[in-house]
Amino acid sequence: MTADSKKEKIEEIRAEILKRVRPTDEEKTKLETVRKGIIDDIVRIADAQGQCDIVPLSVGSAERNTWLHGNHDIDVFISYPEDIPFDEFYKRSRMILTEMAKTGDSWEDRHSEHPYIHIQKEGFEVDLVPCFRVKSGADIKSAVDRTPFHCAYIKENIKGLEEDVLIMKQFMKGTGVYGSEVRTGGFSGYLTEILTIYYGGFEGVLEHASNWKYGTVIDIADHQTLEHDNPLVVVDPTDPKRNVAAALSLTKFALFIDRAREFLKNPILDYFTPKSYPPMTPAEFEKMMTARGTEMIGISFQTPPKAEDTLYPQLFRMEKSLEELLTRNEFTVINTFSWSEEMEKSVVFIELLTTVLPPLQKRAGPPVWNAANAESFCKKYKNNPTTFSFSIENEKYVAEIPRKYKTAEYLIEDMIFKEAALGRHVRDSMKNGYDVLREKEIMEIKGDDFWKFMNEKLTAQIEP
Amino acid sequence: MTADSKKEKIEEIRAEILKRVRPTDEEKTKLETVRKGIIDDIVRIADAQGQCDIVPLSVGSAERNTWLHGNHDIDVFISYPEDIPFDEFYKRSRMILTEMAKTGDSWEDRHSEHPYIHIQKEGFEVDLVPCFRVKSGADIKSAVDRTPFHCAYIKENIKGLEEDVLIMKQFMKGTGVYGSEVRTGGFSGYLTEILTIYYGGFEGVLEHASNWKYGTVIDIADHQTLEHDNPLVVVDPTDPKRNVAAALSLTKFALFIDRAREFLKNPILDYFTPKSYPPMTPAEFEKMMTARGTEMIGISFQTPPKAEDTLYPQLFRMEKSLEELLTRNEFTVINTFSWSEEMEKSVVFIELLTTVLPPLQKRAGPPVWNAANAESFCKKYKNNPTTFSFSIENEKYVAEIPRKYKTAEYLIEDMIFKEAALGRHVRDSMKNGYDVLREKEIMEIKGDDFWKFMNEKLTAQIEP
Structure with missing residues (x-):
């Protein structure tokens, strides 16, 4: 393809994509109406509560004309003077949010340390977030205070793009x-x-x-x-x-x-167009695992009642930590990934070359010239009736000893709370019970979303 | 044990060991007689050949009074003036050695590039080695020229020790x-x-x-x-x-x-006292391998007709090279060792965690920003109907592909001549045929020495 014909081709693609993703006039009008209604509600409620120093700010992609067709998100911030104490900010903003919650078709409290609610209204997903009106993005009092500055910066600079x-x-x-x-x-x-x-x-x-x-x-x-x-x-x-x-x-x-x-x-x-993976059937999964010849373990526990952005770092840390634990004990990890369903189970999956290792383990000790460590290593393994052999290889003592963890399952069950770094919420949930799933049990997991996910994990292709 | 009692104990041990290892007067007289006879023979033969410029030198532990009871080695060097050309040295020394060979009860030509014979005489093992009389150990013309200097140095400094x-x-x-x-x-x-x-x-x-x-x-x-x-x-x-x-x-x-x-x-x-390992029986070997749970492979070929000091570096290099080949292909090597019998077989043994790996292999490619390598990696594995998956992990392309070498045996058979660094003599011998032995075939190897060796390799203990 020549440079010119590529340019032409990209022009065609731009036109086609814009057709697909530009919001319709009808959509725009609808969004504008709902947004205006929300802002009016905030002002009305605040006035009624004597909170005359708040300013509602429309932020987010809708405000800066960069939202995609079909996206029904509205973000409205409720800004307070920056010099009021956090206690007061918290109390006053809760008063407004409590009333605003009633204006939605449904609502959800999403606050962690920061107050924040989500409401659904006339088909729109609305975030209502109190913040401080600080002087600049560098002087924020809470993480959300930056957003209005982001929105303003983009509005000012995005014109034509x-x-x-x-x-x-x-x-x-x-x-x-x-x-x-x-x-x-x-x-x-x-x-x-x-x-x-x-x-x-x-x-x-x-x-x-x-x-x-x-x-x-x-x-x-x-x-x-x-x-x-x-x-x-x-x-x-x-x-x-x-x-x-x-x-x-x-x-x-x-x-x-x-x-x-x-x-x-x-x-x-x-x-x-995002690549979509059809759900694989449990039988296809079984066949695929046979073709791969590897072994899959899942550690399953009740999903902690936390937002995804709190939960996923803990799941990822658990994957990493289990991989390290297994590798330290000579298991070869091929892949790790995590599945989580709100209110249901979370499962950390580990794919291994094999889950079973031979009874003998070769353990290298300290160099002979490290006298203190040498003494404790020799004390432990030399003349120990269970050792297969005790010798020196290159500069180090080497003991061939009975392997303690001959299966990955036993290693995990014995060490997960002792040697794996677990996030607080994952640990709390696991303390209430967890299961180590093998292929047969993994096959019993229900839900198209899960089997799409598994299909993607096992057959991912970068395309085109 | 106190310092004093240790000292005493060591004194007792010295006395006891000396009793065991000091040559008897009878042994000394016998050795002196044989040695004198050899030197006389050399002088007589040289004189008869008109080689009046040679000087026989008695070297080795016998000469410096540091030989152990039961050791019947005599080393006599035949030194030539340092300025004669190597051709002449070679020719003239061969003349003497040819005659000296006849004075032994049996003899063996051990020369490689340097002439050198070994004779057995009246129960003694005698090395006869021609050399140059150079000025100092730093000015040697051939490696053996150093020995007389070593001998002289020790004789001069060893007194009392x-x-x-x-x-x-x-x-x-x-x-x-x-x-x-x-x-x-x-x-x-x-x-x-x-x-x-x-x-x-x-x-x-x-x-x-x-x-x-x-x-x-x-x-x-x-x-x-x-x-x-x-x-x-x-x-x-x-x-x-x-x-x-x-x-x-x-x-x-x-x-x-x-x-x-x-x-x-x-x-x-x-x-x-050297630790001795009794020969294990093949049945004990089988039981031991079951207890270890590992797998042993032996690569067996005709021992090249070379001195041990030529052969062993090649066997060791082969061990290392096979370990690298196997490790590169994701097999886990636990131990390697080599057995060799003159005129019979040499066997390089490799003990592995397992000789079988699953059909899937995960191969990491270049980082995405290495555009040239990325292109060739993608060409090879992307959209390849045999790949299980093709994705990006961290900065690298990653392909899950069918494993080529699912067994260690097939890997070795396919790659030993292509990717393993083999010494010349080992390679020549293997080109004439070799076998990959598994446990059953290893069990068929005969000879107490071999089964002592195997016992030591599998059950070595540092004692006391």
């Missing part, structure tokens, strides 16, 4: 790198918008991303004051110390580089 | 670290003598050896001119560039440190 943001977001969705929640570890909307502004549009982002390497730094406001060790560093134009791409995982960073490079080589529409 | 050398040698024999042939990798007689002189006797050597570490340097003549990367560096007092301990393996160096330290803690006679 709104459509590029839409196309960029859809490309990221289609290639599986969009979404900054911990579970995904991809690009946030704000990050996507900054990249689009910085590189002047969709093609500019892809061309530059094709050449990114670990540690690439983008400092759009030219005011970085802190080093970051992340795959990608995008200095927040509203806060010189913050990396907007801090939550981007190395895997998603690398995947995006690959997808950008490949798309530019052969621009086709397929990149804009 | 001869008995300590005997005890030292027996301690080294008893602990399995004596002998500088490649197969053993232990201490040579000359090295033992220098250590005894340097540290002032048997106890001095043990006390200092207890505190040796990798890289210990002993420069008795204080004239080192070259760095050596060896566990122990003992600069040759007759050649500043040479390390007398160059052939000492790290394992034997470390073992000696351990043995010295342990003996000084608890001095008992047991250290002076």
